[in-house]
Amino acid sequence: MTNLVVFLGPPGAGKGTQALRISSEFNLAHISTGDMLREHVKELTDLGKIAKSLLDEGKLVPDDLVIQMLTERLSHEDCLGGSILDGFPRTLRQAESLEKISNKFPVKKVIVLEAHQEELTKRILSRGQTSGRSDDTGDSIRVRLEVYKKDTEPLIKFYEDKGILTKINGVGNVDDIYELISKEF
Ligand code: ADP
Numbered sequence: 480m481t482n483l484v485v486f487l488g489p490p491g492a493g494k495g496t497q498a499l500r501i502s503s504e505f506n507l508a509h510i511s512t513g514d515m516l517r518e519h520v521k522e523l524t525d526l527g528k529i530a531k532s533l534l535d536e537g538k539l540v541p542d543d544l545v546i547q548m549l550t551e552r553l554s555h556e557d558c559l560g561g562s563i564l565d566g567f568p569r570t571l572r573q574a575e576s577l578e579k580i581s582n583k584f585p586v587k588k589v590i591v592l593e594a595h596q597e598e599l600t601k602r603i604l605s606r607g608q609t610s611g612r613s614d615d616t617g618d619s620i621r622v623r624l625e626v627y628k629k630d631t632e633p634l635i636k637f638y639e640d641k642g643i644l645t646k647i648n649g650v651g652n653v654d655d656i657y658e659l660i661s662k663e664f
Contacts, residue, residue, distance in 0.1 A: 482561030
């Protein structure tokens with residue numbers, strides 16, 4: 480496992496869209512913990528049964544469960560050439576665990592996609608009309624933005640202190656934002 484790159488940013492900032500493009504362009508595994516959890520919910524696994532109501536309410540799934548899921552995922556062969564983490568870590572505890580999981584190949588770079596609250600709410604509401612995601616609705620969006628501020632935003636300082644963080648304005652043309660991000664690779 481080499482070249483871990485973390486995509487950080489609030490819900491609706493465009494992490495998933497950009498991470499997918501970058502991963503195919505640079506031949507990296509795209510690991511979205513949100514997608515993985517939604518798959519568990521769909522498949523009615525034990526984890527999916529625990530995660531369902533938390534996802535619907537916009538709350539985080541407990542650290543231990545997500546860390547275990549991610550550790551297993553990173554052991555797959557497709558991660559050998561490097562991976563983009565989209566939606567992980569989301570708490571300081573997850574970030575600290577990631578250091579242990581990937582001690583030989585630490586996180587190389589962290590890209591933070593930034594956007595203001597009104598833009599995020601607007602985007603998620605409009606995505607909700609086609610995404611079919613049960614958490615793309617008013618109450619859940621509010622909770623997700625609050626959880627981001629409280630639990631995830633402190634990670635910006637955590638990675639800034641390590642000197643590996645780059646902030647990118649996530650508001651604007653998707654292709655222009657992609658160009659800015661790809662310069663970092
Ligand atoms: P968004 O960034 O739009 O909120 P995600 O697909 O990244 O969408 O996440 C959807 C939901 O999945 C989160 O609200 C949370 O419930 C759960 N989730 C995803 N990643 C994590 C994580 N690292 N830790 C805890 N919960 C997570």
